Amino acid sequence: xxxxxxxxxxxxxxxxxxxxxxxxxxxFKIPTLCHLEGIFDEATCRICVVxxxxxxxxxxxxxxxxxxxVTTESDAIRKYRRDLINLLFATHKIKCWxxxxxxGACTLLSLAKDxxxxxxxxxxxxxxxxxxxxxxxxxxxxxxxxxxGCDAECTKNGMPCIGCRGPITSAEVWKSAxxxxxxxxxxxELLSKIKLFWNKYMDMISxxxxxxx
Amino acid sequence: MSLKIDEKTRKIIxxxxxxxxxxxxxxxxxxxxxxxxRDAVVNAIESLGVEAEIYRVGCMGQCFIDPWxxxxxxxxxxxxxxxxxxxNASKIKEIIQNYVNGxxxxxxxxxxxxxxxxxxxxxxxxxxxxxxxxxxxxxxGLIDPESIEDYIATGGYSGLKRALEMKREEVIEEIKxxxxxxxxxxxxxxxxxxxxxxxxxxxxxxxxxxxxxxxxGAFMNRLxxxxxxHRVVEGLIIAGYAVGATNGVIFxxxxxxxxxxRLAKAVQQAREKGFLGKNILGTDFxxxxxxxxxxxxxxxxxxxxxxxAIEGRSRSRQRPPYPAVKGLWGKPxxxxxVETLAHVATxxxxxxxxxxxxxxxxxxxxxxxxxxxxxKRTGVYxxxxxxxxxxxxxxxxxxxxxxxxxxxxxxxxxxGGCIPVELFDVQLDFETLQQYGAIxxxxxxxxxxxxxxxxxxxxxxxxxxxxxSCGKCLPCRVGVKLLNQILGKIKEGEGKIEDLETxxxxxxxxxxxxxxxxxxxxxxxxxxxxKYFKHEYLEHIERKHCPAKVCQKLVTYVINPGICNGCGTCxxxxxAGAIEGKPRDAHKIIAEKCLRCGQCMIVCPAGAxxxx
Numbered sequence: 100x101x102x103x104x105x106x107x108x109x110x111x112x113x114x115x116x117x118x119x120x121x122x123x124x125x126x127f128k129i130p131t132l133c134h135l136e137g138i139f140d141e142a143t144c145r146i147c148v149v150x151x152x153x154x155x156x157x158x159x160x161x162x163x164x165x166x167x168x169v170t171t172e173s174d175a176i177r178k179y180r181r182d183l184i185n186l187l188f189a190t191h192k193i194k195c196w197x198x199x200x201x202x203g204a205c206t207l208l209s210l211a212k213d214x215x216x217x218x219x220x221x222x223x224x225x226x227x228x229x230x231x232x233x234x235x236x237x238x239x240x241x242x243x244x245x246x247x248g249c250d251a252e253c254t255k256n257g258m259p260c261i262g263c264r265g266p267i268t269s270a271e272v273w274k275s276a277x278x279x280x281x282x283x284x285x286x287x288e289l290l291s292k293i294k295l296f297w298n299k300y301m302d303m304i305s306x307x308x309x310x311x312x
Numbered sequence: 313m314s315l316k317i318d319e320k321t322r323k324i325i326x327x328x329x330x331x332x333x334x335x336x337x338x339x340x341x342x343x344x345x346x347x348x349x350r351d352a353v354v355n356a357i358e359s360l361g362v363e364a365e366i367y368r369v370g371c372m373g374q375c376f377i378d379p380w381x382x383x384x385x386x387x388x389x390x391x392x393x394x395x396x397x398x399x400n401a402s403k404i405k406e407i408i409q410n411y412v413n414g415x416x417x418x419x420x421x422x423x424x425x426x427x428x429x430x431x432x433x434x435x436x437x438x439x440x441x442x443x444x445x446x447x448x449x450x451x452x453g454l455i456d457p458e459s460i461e462d463y464i465a466t467g468g469y470s471g472l473k474r475a476l477e478m479k480r481e482e483v484i485e486e487i488k489x490x491x492x493x494x495x496x497x498x499x500x501x502x503x504x505x506x507x508x509x510x511x512x513x514x515x516x517x518x519x520x521x522x523x524x525x526x527x528x529g530a531f532m533n534r535l536x537x538x539x540x541x542h543r544v545v546e547g548l549i550i551a552g553y554a555v556g557a558t559n560g561v562i563f564x565x566x567x568x569x570x571x572x573x574r575l576a577k578a579v580q581q582a583r584e585k586g587f588l589g590k591n592i593l594g595t596d597f598x599x600x601x602x603x604x605x606x607x608x609x610x611x612x613x614x615x616x617x618x619x620x621a622i623e624g625r626s627r628s629r630q631r632p633p634y635p636a637v638k639g640l641w642g643k644p645x646x647x648x649x650v651e652t653l654a655h656v657a658t659x660x661x662x663x664x665x666x667x668x669x670x671x672x673x674x675x676x677x678x679x680x681x682x683x684x685x686x687x688k689r690t691g692v693y694x695x696x697x698x699x700x701x702x703x704x705x706x707x708x709x710x711x712x713x714x715x716x717x718x719x720x721x722x723x724x725x726x727x728g729g730c731i732p733v734e735l736f737d738v739q740l741d742f743e744t745l746q747q748y749g750a751i752x753x754x755x756x757x758x759x760x761x762x763x764x765x766x767x768x769x770x771x772x773x774x775x776x777x778x779x780x781s782c783g784k785c786l787p788c789r790v791g792v793k794l795l796n797q798i799l800g801k802i803k804e805g806e807g808k809i810e811d812l813e814t815x816x817x818x819x820x821x822x823x824x825x826x827x828x829x830x831x832x833x834x835x836x837x838x839x840x841x842x843k844y845f846k847h848e849y850l851e852h853i854e855r856k857h858c859p860a861k862v863c864q865k866l867v868t869y870v871i872n873p874g875i876c877n878g879c880g881t882c883x884x885x886x887x888a889g890a891i892e893g894k895p896r897d898a899h900k901i902i903a904e905k906c907l908r909c910g911q912c913m914i915v916c917p918a919g920a921x922x923x924x
Contacts, residue, residue, distance in 0.1 A: 142630045143785045145825045155824050160630045182821035186790040 101165045106172065118149060118158035118169055127171045130180065130210055132187075134159040146183055146210070150176060181214045188218035193272050195222035196243055196279055202229040217246050220267055220276075221260050224251035233259045234280065239288040243276035262296045266304070320465060324455060325423065330386035331364040333357075333408075336379065336453060338371035338538045339570050340531075344378035345398035352398070353381065356405035362412060370539020372453030373532075373680075373692035374440055377420065382453075383411045389426045391419035392435065440689050440708050445670055447678045448654045449694045452539035457574050460581040463542040469587055471660030475550045476595050480510060483554040487656065490664045491676035496522060496649030497613065497724070497753045498829065499675065499742035502656070505646050509555040509636040512644040517557040520640065520647045521548050522618060523564040523571065526610035527725030528776070530756030532680035532692050533650040537564075537571045540654070541578035545601065547653030549587060550660055552599045555646055560601035563618060565608035576603045610726070610780035613754075614828045615639075615647045617782065627782040628828035649754070651680060670696035672741050679752075681740070683709040685759035686716055695740075702736040705759060716761040720844070724753025726773040726780075727833035729840030730766065749840040751833060765862035766845040767852055771799040773837040781830060788831030791822040795838055804865040807853040816842060861923040864908045868924045871912075873898035875920035882912035882921065 100111050103118070105125040112121045122129050133144035142157035149158045150170040158171070170176070187207060195208075203209060208223050210216075221242040225232065228251055233240040240259035244266050253260055267273070280289060293304055326332055335350050350366070357364050364385075372380070377394030381404075384390030393407055407418055414429060416422065421435045435441050446452075455462040463469070475483050488503035509517060521544060525533040537544055548560045562579070564572040579601045582588045590598045609626050612618040617628040619640045639645025648656075655677060659667045671677045680694045681704055688710030695704060701721060705711065712718045720730045723740075729750035731738070738744050742752050760769060774796040783789045795818060798811050819835030819842075826832045842849065851859050858866040871882070871891075878896040890906040893899030901912070901921075913921040 141784065142827065145786055145827070148825055157630060157827075162632060179821050179825050182818065183786060183825060186786055186794065186818075186821075189794055190790050 101163055101167075103163050104166070104168045106170060112163055114163065116163050118151070118156075118161040118163060118167070119147060121163050121167075122149070122158060122169065122171050129158050129171050130213070131159060132206060132210070144183070144187075146180055148176060148179060155179065177214065180210075181216055184210055184214055184216045185218060188216065191218075192275070193219055193223075193267075193269070194275050194279075195220055195226050196232060196234065196276075198226060201226055203227050211247075215248075217248055219247045220272065221245045221247050221249065221251065221254070221264070223247050224249065225254050227251070228255060230254050233257075234283055237283055239284050239292050241289075241292055243279055244273065244293075259292075261292065266297055266300055320467075321454075324462060324465060325384050325390050326386050327365050327367060327384075329363055329365045331362065332367045332384045333364050334367050334369045334382035334384070334453070336371050337368045339534065339568070340371050340375055341378050341380075342570075346379040348398035348401075349379050349381060349396050349404065352401035352404040353408070355401060356408050359405065360409055360412070362408070364408075368456050368458070369454060370452050370457045371535055372539075373449060373535050373694075374689070375691045376440075376689045380420075381407075382423070383408060384423075385412065387426065388414065388429055389416070389422035389424060389431045391416050391422050391431065393418065394420040439710065440691065440693070443699070443703055443708055444694050445678050445696050446694050447667065447670070448543070448651065448658050449536065449540070449680060449692070450658075451543065452535060455540070457539050457541055458577055460542060460578070460585055463540070467661050468542055468657075469546055469582075469585075471657045472546050472549055472553075472587060473593060475553055475660050476593050476597065480554055480556060483550065484510060486664060487554070487659070490659050490667050491671065491674065492652065492655055492659065492667070493675050493742065494649060495651035495655065495679060495755070497751065499752060502648065502652055505636055505648075506551065506554050508634065509557075509644045509646045512637060514644050516559065516641075516643045517555055518640045518643055518645040519548060519552045519555060519557045519560045520618065520622075520645060521560070521562045521650060521653055522613075522615075522647050523562060523568075523575070523650045524606065524608060524612040524618065525565065525568075525650070525754060526608065526613050526780070527754050527756045529684045529722075529758045530682045530725060530754045532682055532755060534568050534571050535692050536650055536654055536680070537575050541574045542582065543654045543657045544575065544650050545578045545582050546587070547648075547655070547657035548601060549582075549592070549599060550656050551646065551648060551653060553597055555644075557646075558598060558600075560599060561622065561640070562601060562603040563612070563622065564603060564605055566605040567608055572603060572605050579603060609782075610777070611782045611828075611830050614830055616828065617830075618647060619645060627784050628830070630827055651755075672698040672739070674743065675741055679740070679755055681755045681757055683757050683759065685722075685757075686713050686718065686761035686763075687711065687759045688713060697741050698739045700737050700739055701731065701757075704740065704757065705736065709759070712759070712761055716763060718759055719762050719764075720760045720766070722750075722758040722760060722769065722773075722837070723756075724751035724833075724836075725756045725758075726776045727751065727830065727836055728753050728756075729836040730760065730769065730844060731840070732844040735844075749836060749843060751836065763860055763862075765858050765860035766841045766848045767799060767802055767858075768860075768862045770837045770841045771796065771803055774799060774834065777830065777834040781834070785827035785831060787822040787825045788827070788834060791818050791826075792831070792834050794818055795822075795835060799838070802849065802852050803858075803863045805852065805856040805863075807849075809850075809853055811853070812842065812846070812849055864910075867908060868903060869901050869906060869908065869910065869912060870922055870924055871899050871901055872920045872922060873900075875918050877918050877920075879917060881915050881917060885911050885915045887911065 101114050103121040105122050108125040110125040129147045132146045142160040147158045148155040238259045241262035242260040245262045246264045380394045382392045416431045422431045492502045493499045614628045617626045635645045667677045675697045693708045720732045778792045781788045819839045861867045876898040883891045888907045890902045
C-alpha cells in the first residue's frame, strides 16, 4: 500500500494502482473516454489528464508512488480538457438525430455539457433527455441545425426548436441535416422558421436549402 | 580542427607506399559523382605510371566541396582538391601530374605545410574549418571506414579497453563527470539514463543505438556512421558494459543503405577481433550487437516508438514506465543517439578533460550541426556547445546565398522553432534554444531567406508532422491537422484575425496534452513564427498579400510591357488561356482567368513575367 495525496486528500491505495484509482478512492471524479478497465489502457484520448509536478499526465496510465501529489482540477486542466473535447467534435460526424445512444448514454455529450463545449446540435439535448424527435413527426424543428446548450427546454414541452442559440457553422452538419429533413418537413415552413432568427445567415443557408431541395 | 599531426596520423595520411590518394565514398559524394572521379584517378595513375594507392575514406562533412580528392605523397604536403569535375578526366590527370611535380597551386588547401614546398593555406586556416572543433568527427575523411586496423591505429578501441578495466559504477561516474547529454534532441543527461538502467535487476538488458535520424535537413548521424562506424560500435559496447547489458541493437533506417552496410561490417569486424562476443578482452563481459534495418518513420525519434518498431509497429506509448525500466521486450533498455555513443567512445579514448575543454557549464563537449538551406557552404560543422548561431551560419557556412538576405533559422527540424535573425547571437545549447521556442533537436539548422514565406514554412512543417504522426493520441492526430488546415486557409487568403488566437490556443493544448515528444513539439514552428513573424500572418489576413510572394493564391502575375518582346511563348503555355496579345506586341495577363500556376514565369525567355 502507498499513500497518495489527491487535491490535498490523503488516500492509501495498492502499489499497482493508477492515479485514476486513487482519485476515485479520494472521491474525485476524473472524466475518461478511451479507458476501459482491463481492456484498454493506452491513454490515447488524453481527457483524463491531471497535473503531476507541473506537467500533465493521463491519470488512467500513471502508476502511483509513495507521497505522489496530484491535482485533478484547475482552470488550466479544464481548459485543456475543453480543447480536447473540441478536437473530438472537430472530426465527429455530428448526426445526433440518427445516433443509437439515447438517454444520456453518450459520454461525449455529457462531457460536452460538463465542460460547456458548444460543438454539438440541439438534437444531442433531445437524445440526452430521451425526448421523441419532432422532425420525425413532421414538425419544422431547427434542432439539427442549432448549437446545443439550452437543455432542450422547448422540445421537452413539445415545441419545435426555433434556433435561438444560433446555427452551427460546420458545412458537414448542414449537409447531413438537410438530408435528414428531406420529405419529413415542408420546405416553406422550415425556411420561414429559419428567417425568424437567422436572417443574417440567409446567404449561407440558401446555399444548402435551395440547392438541396 | 584539432587534428594533431603526430607520427601515427602521418602514417595514415601517407600510407605504407608513401603515396595515397584519398577518395571519399559516402552517400553524399556518390551523389556528387565520385565514382567517375575514382575511375579517372585510376586511369590517370596507370597512364602516369605513379606508384599511388587509392584509399577509400568517408566524408569530411563539407558538402559544398563534393566531390573532393586528397593527394598525399611523402615529401609533399597532403593537398585537398575541392569540386573536382567528374566528367573531366584529363583535368584530373593534370591535377595529379602537377601535384607530383610539386605544383600545388590548384589545391584548395593542404592538411599541413611541409618546409620548402610552396603550397596554399592549411585546412584549419580556411573559414569553414577555422572555428570547428573536430572532437567526434576527427576521423571523418581521414581513415577507411571499412578497416578496423586503421581505426585501431588512430587510437580506436583503446577507450573500450580503458572502460573494461574500470568498474561499471566508475564508467557511469566518468560519463557523469563529462556532463555529456544526449545528442539526439532532448538533451537528457546520459549518465542518469545509464544509472537508472544499471540499477534494474534483470537477466537481460538491451542497449539500442538510435540511427534513425528522421529530421529533414539533418545528416550528421549518417556522416558519422559512414565515415567512422567503429566509433559508434565502440561507444555502444561501452554503454552495454556500463549498464550490464547483454545485447545491443543498432537501429538504422533502410533508406540509408550505405550507413547500415558499414555499421554491419564494423560489427562483423569487431566480432572477429574479439571486441564482441563472449569474454570480451579477457573479462567476463559478454555482449553482442545486431543491426536492425527499419522502414523508418519520423516518430521513431521517440524512444518508445523506436522500441515498438523493433517489436512490430512504431507507435509511442505513455511513459512511465521509462524504457530504462521496461523497454524492449519488457526488459530494461537504454537508447542513445549515434552521436552520443561516438562521444562516449571518444571520451574514453582521449579522457574527460579533453572533452570538458569545450561546452557550457551544464553541457560538455561539442555538437555536430548540419547547416542547410540558403547558405553558401552547406555541410556538417562540429562546434563546441554554446557557439552562437551567427558564428555557425555566417563565419562557418558563409552566410546567405548571392542576392538573398537571411531572415530566420529553423533549428531542430520540423518540431523545432524559427529563430529570427535579430536573435542570432544566442548560444546553441539546450536551455537557451528552449527559451526562445526552438529545440536543439538532432542539430539540423535550415536557413530561411527572404524569398520564403513564414506562413508557408509553418504550413509545410505541420504538414510533415501530420503525415508522420502515428495517430495514436487525439491532440496530435486531430490538433495538428486542424493547425495545418487553418494555416492552409491563411495561405489562401481566407484567414480571419481570430484564427491567430485559435492557432495559439490549439498549439498550446497540443503541446501540453500530447502523448509523446512528437506531438509535444509539433506546434513549435507555428508558435515560434506567430511570436517572431506575426506581421507576416497579419499581412496575409488583413491585406491578402504574401510579402515573400510564395503563397500561390495571393500573388498576381504581371507581364512587364517594357521587357516583353511578344514572342508568344507564355500565351501558348498558359493552361487557362489567360494571356492575350498580338505577336511582337507586349502581352497581358487577364487576372480573372489566371490560375496562378506560374507557368508563364517559367517559360518566358525574356524574364518579363513578374509576381506582385
